[in-house]
Amino acid sequence: MAKATGKPESGLIGIVVWITGILVSLAVGFGMVAETLTIPYIPAIITIIAGWVVIVGAILSVIIAIFNK
Numbered sequence: 001m002a003k004a005t006g007k008p009e010s011g012l013i014g015i016v017v018w019i020t021g022i023l024v025s026l027a028v029g030f031g032m033v034a035e036t037l038t039i040p041y042i043p044a045i046i047t048i049i050a051g052w053v054v055i056v057g058a059i060l061s062v063i064i065a066i067f068n069k
Contacts, residue, residue: 018065022058029054 031037032051039047 022062025054025058025061029058 028037029051032047032054035044035048037047037051038044
């Protein structure tokens with residue numbers, strides 16, 4: 001695991017990567033809920049439930065990150 005070098009750029013890059021991850025998670029979750037993204041051989045209801053788990057997890061991640069600061 002890489003250590004932070006103390007440079008301000010490393011913190012900024014970390015925030016950008018984290019925000020990108022949250023946005024991708026939300027996009028995938030909402031795609032699964034709307035049945036735009038499907039998983040072959042998996043029933044639609046399981047995909048929808050998994051989508052909601054991804055959405056709730058992403059939102060909880062944001063809330064926890066805010067309270068940890």
